[in-house]
Amino acid sequence: xxxxxxxxxxxxxxxxxxxxxxxxxxxxxxxxxxxxxxxxxxxxxxxxxxxxxxxxxxxxxxxxxxxxxxxxxxxxxxxxxxxxxxxxxxxxxxxxxxxxxxxxx
Numbered sequence: 001x002x003x004x005x006x007x008x009x010x011x012x013x014x015x016x017x018x019x020x021x022x023x024x025x026x027x028x029x030x031x032x033x034x035x036x037x038x039x040x041x042x043x044x045x046x047x048x049x050x051x052x053x054x055x056x057x058x059x060x061x062x063x064x065x066x067x068x069x070x071x072x073x074x075x076x077x078x079x080x081x082x083x084x085x086x087x088x089x090x091x092x093x094x095x096x097x098x099x100x101x102x103x104x105x
Contacts, residue, residue, distance in 0.1 A: 002052035009045035010062055012038045014069045021078065057100055064097035 016038025022031035050058055071090050075082035 002049045005045045006049035006053060006058055006061060009042045009049060010065050010069065012042035012045060013062070013066050014073065016042060017066075017070050018073055018077065021074070060100050061097050064093045068094050068097075 016035045019031045019034025019038055022028060023035060024031075026032060046058065046062060068090055071080075071082070071086070074080040
């Protein structure tokens with residue numbers, strides 16, 4: 001169940017961050033509400049996940065997958081630049097998250 005909470009936290013954080021971008025500062029308040037809801041949910045679910053996952057592992061996974069997910073959404077939704085070098089370094093973050101999971105077992 002802890003891993004489920006961790007992935008809910010990641011999804012809410014990605015949702016909150018994407019909503020913040022869509023809010024365009026404060027010109028689109030409906031999207032700002034997504035950030036207002038997404039971030040507290042992300043922290044709540046993350047807190048629940050830490051009952052059974054080490055904080056170093058949980059935080060690394062949360063931030064790593066959050067970076068990968070937000071970067072991919074940024075390139076898809078906002079047509080942000082996604083050059084090969086950027087993909088390589090984001091891929092290295094992903095490899096690090098996998099590596100942490102492997103040594104955690």
